[in-house]
Amino acid sequence: MFFAVILCKLIRAVGRLLGRGSSLPGQIVLKLFPGVLAKLRLPDTVIAVSGSNGKTSTVEMIAHILTENGKTVIWNREGSNQTEGVATTLLCSSTLSGRVKGDVVLLESDERYARLTFRHFTPTHFVITNLYRDQMTRNGHNEWIYDILADAVKDGSCLILNADDPLVAGFARGHDNTVWYAMDRTPYSTDTLQGRYHDGAFCPVCKHPLTYDYVNYASAGRFHCDHCGHASGEPRFRVTEVDLEHDRIVFDGSWPAALSFNGLYNVYNMLAAYSAACLAGIEPSRAADALSGFVMKNGRVNSFTVNGLPAMLLISKHENSVSYNSSIDYIVRSGEPCDVLVMVNAISRKYYTGETSWLYDIDFERLAAPNVGRVVLCGKYCRDLELRFLLAGLQEKISVIEDPDAAVAAFSKGGRRLFFVTCFADKARLGQAIRSVTGEDKI
Amino acid sequence: MSIRILHLFPDLMNLYGDYANLSILTRYMELEGCPFEQIASNDPVDPSGFDLVFIGCGTERSSLRALELLLPFRDAFSAFLSGGGLLLLTGTAYEIFCRTIRDDGQDGAVFEGLGLIPGDVSRTHRKRYLGDVIYSFGEKEKNIIGFVNKCSQTELEGPALFRTGSEPGNTLTSGAEGYLAGGIAATGLTGPVLIKNPDLCRWLLDRLYDKAGFDPTQRDDMTVQRQAFEAAYRELLQLKQKM
Numbered sequence: 001m002f003f004a005v006i007l008c009k010l011i012r013a014v015g016r017l018l019g020r021g022s023s024l025p026g027q028i029v030l031k032l033f034p035g036v037l038a039k040l041r042l043p044d045t046v047i048a049v050s051g052s053n054g055k056t057s058t059v060e061m062i063a064h065i066l067t068e069n070g071k072t073v074i075w076n077r078e079g080s081n082q083t084e085g086v087a088t089t090l091l092c093s094s095t096l097s098g099r100v101k102g103d104v105v106l107l108e109s110d111e112r113y114a115r116l117t118f119r120h121f122t123p124t125h126f127v128i129t130n131l132y133r134d135q136m137t138r139n140g141h142n143e144w145i146y147d148i149l150a151d152a153v154k155d156g157s158c159l160i161l162n163a164d165d166p167l168v169a170g171f172a173r174g175h176d177n178t179v180w181y182a183m184d185r186t187p188y189s190t191d192t193l194q195g196r197y198h199d200g201a202f203c204p205v206c207k208h209p210l211t212y213d214y215v216n217y218a219s220a221g222r223f224h225c226d227h228c229g230h231a232s233g234e235p236r237f238r239v240t241e242v243d244l245e246h247d248r249i250v251f252d253g254s255w256p257a258a259l260s261f262n263g264l265y266n267v268y269n270m271l272a273a274y275s276a277a278c279l280a281g282i283e284p285s286r287a288a289d290a291l292s293g294f295v296m297k298n299g300r301v302n303s304f305t306v307n308g309l310p311a312m313l314l315i316s317k318h319e320n321s322v323s324y325n326s327s328i329d330y331i332v333r334s335g336e337p338c339d340v341l342v343m344v345n346a347i348s349r350k351y352y353t354g355e356t357s358w359l360y361d362i363d364f365e366r367l368a369a370p371n372v373g374r375v376v377l378c379g380k381y382c383r384d385l386e387l388r389f390l391l392a393g394l395q396e397k398i399s400v401i402e403d404p405d406a407a408v409a410a411f412s413k414g415g416r417r418l419f420f421v422t423c424f425a426d427k428a429r430l431g432q433a434i435r436s437v438t439g440e441d442k443i
Numbered sequence: 444m445s446i447r448i449l450h451l452f453p454d455l456m457n458l459y460g461d462y463a464n465l466s467i468l469t470r471y472m473e474l475e476g477c478p479f480e481q482i483a484s485n486d487p488v489d490p491s492g493f494d495l496v497f498i499g500c501g502t503e504r505s506s507l508r509a510l511e512l513l514l515p516f517r518d519a520f521s522a523f524l525s526g527g528g529l530l531l532l533t534g535t536a537y538e539i540f541c542r543t544i545r546d547d548g549q550d551g552a553v554f555e556g557l558g559l560i561p562g563d564v565s566r567t568h569r570k571r572y573l574g575d576v577i578y579s580f581g582e583k584e585k586n587i588i589g590f591v592n593k594c595s596q597t598e599l600e601g602p603a604l605f606r607t608g609s610e611p612g613n614t615l616t617s618g619a620e621g622y623l624a625g626g627i628a629a630t631g632l633t634g635p636v637l638i639k640n641p642d643l644c645r646w647l648l649d650r651l652y653d654k655a656g657f658d659p660t661q662r663d664d665m666t667v668q669r670q671a672f673e674a675a676y677r678e679l680l681q682l683k684q685k686m
Contacts, residue, residue, distance in 0.1 A: 144502070207508035353574075358459075360466075381671075391463065391467065
């Protein structure tokens with residue numbers, strides 16, 4: 001243990017000097033000491049967070065609540081969520097005898113790697129946020145991910161599950177120690193599934209039609225299956241009011257919190273964080289207070305000005321239509337006269353793929369809304385975008401300019417509010433284009 | 444004259460934007476003045492009276508449900524094809540029209556398929572094949588791009604839709620992918636295959652026009668679609684050559 005901890009800290013220190021990521025130390029140590037994670041002495045509370053969307057945000061929110069309430073939290077804040085990154089986090093926070101310092105260990109865990117990570121130890125609390133269509137060029141599809149993630153769920157964990165996600169609800173089958181969280185019907189709920197595809201239309205257990213009492217967004221809502229009985233669990237933690245116009249929600253009928261970003265997906269992340277923090281011993285009122293107005297460091301929204309016009313960069317996850325749809329929802333719901341720039345230059349930061357089918361899962365049709373003026377399409381895949389927008393019936397609104405610099409220059413002259421929509425893979429390139437055109441250095 | 448299109452299981456079998464295959468077909472029909480009627484149904488429907496039936500890709504479990512729903516319509520599909528109907532299948536929809544599906548995700552059970560494609564499917568859920576591919580199609584060996592996202596291999600005893608070279612196809616080494624005969628055009632490729640491949644899209648349009656006796660006065664030149672194809676093909680080819 002002594003050597004494993006020393007080695008990990010040493011490699012981490014050298015890696016920092018060289019600007020290397022946080023996975024390498026864990027990777028080397030696990031090769032030399034494959035059983036080391038099982039030998040660590042962990043605090044009484046170990047919270048894991050997995051799922052396709054909202055992991056990083058939820059973990060950051062939990063860490064914030066716990067820290068605000070006097071707890072020392074060990075967490076993978078750099079987002080290295082595979083086994084090697086988790087090993088680095090834990091070993092670099094350990095004493096030389098292998099005791100992980102801190103009151104709480106909090107781990108974001110990649111949904112494909114959780115079963116490998118939690119082979120070594122069992123989290124006391126395991127939050128699963130949702131399973132949506134996400135990076136299918138790597139993840140196959142969400143039922144495949146469900147099967148893989150199911151291997152990570154151990155009897156010793158208290159499962160904290162999103163009761164509104166039909167696929168996630170399946171993890172509770174045969175697992176007694178489950179706590180549910182859910183969002184009540186809100187003014188923004190619909191009676192039926194919306195969007196380009198309807199993953200919630202059929203029960204993930206028996207594949208017969210699923211019935212929703214209401215849908216909050218994507219496939220999240222209160223549901224039941226008349227055929228096999230699969231249904232939303234009874235929530236212990238709830239969001240009981242949502243007022244997006246005044247950026248305000250209420251937890252459990254009593255505890256208000258201000259929203260720093262008013263997307264419904266953000267409300268679900270806050271609810272997941274609130275639930276986990278309460279189960280970790282924080283008073284509900286104090287958890288809500290800590291979340292109120294909290295602005296995340298890894299925020300996916302960036303406000304600035306271009307030629308005196310208000311502008312906003314909305315970062316979505318690549319190959320993830322739910323994430324893009326949240327950006328589109330924000331633009332349409334703002335109601336402000338605006339222009340929109342959409343850029344797809346690289347589909348992934350980590351691997352090459354030319355797979356663009358996910359563009360057809362995104363509800364670009366909503367940009368027909370009257371407040372949206374011009375839509376500029378740019379990047380290497382601008383023709384795929386053009387085709388997508390033609391099929392969406394938006395030919396009157398679009399301009400196609402492949403070069404991001406030229407596109408941003410042309411885009412910034414409309415005189416209306418500007419929304420820039422892209423994914424993490426293209427954030428740096430778009431930021432560079434915006435800076436070169438505007439001189440704005442806050443991107 | 445109107446081309447009648449049936450989209451079966453648009454929710455159950457629509458995993459990768461597969462629905463858009465019909466969006467692009469009907470857009471060109473509009474542009475080229477061909478009347479059409481499109482019906483979508485999440486319940487099984489007798490295909491007689493339609494010119495084209497399309498079923499997209501679903502998860503492995505969804506496809507078994509689709510198979511269960513379609514089995515009572517096996518003879519109706521057989522008659523539909525004998526009568527000159529066209530059946531377009533992507534992803535796991537291809538598999539359920541084969542003779543059998545062995546599925547290790549269902550304890551190795553062997554399911555009787557619809558049996559209209561002379562092939563046998565074997566699924567291994569923990570071994571999934573994911574990746575961009577370049578195939579070729581037709582006598583002129585037109586290039587085809589697409590994405591493989593499946594956990595199955597199909598032993599096919601019949602003509603294939605595509606030639607694969609060294610890329611994975613029906614099996615990892617068969618050199619062939621999909622099935623093309625008797626009115627069926629089936630591929631294991633997922634998603635909007637017709638959108639990515641203008642030549643394939645044009646080929647199917649022309650077959651539909653021939654079937655309906657429609658002669659377009661002018662064919663759209665598919666400019667945007669071809670530009671998108673060229674950009675993606677160029678990029679993919681460069682990558683494959685580096686590998």
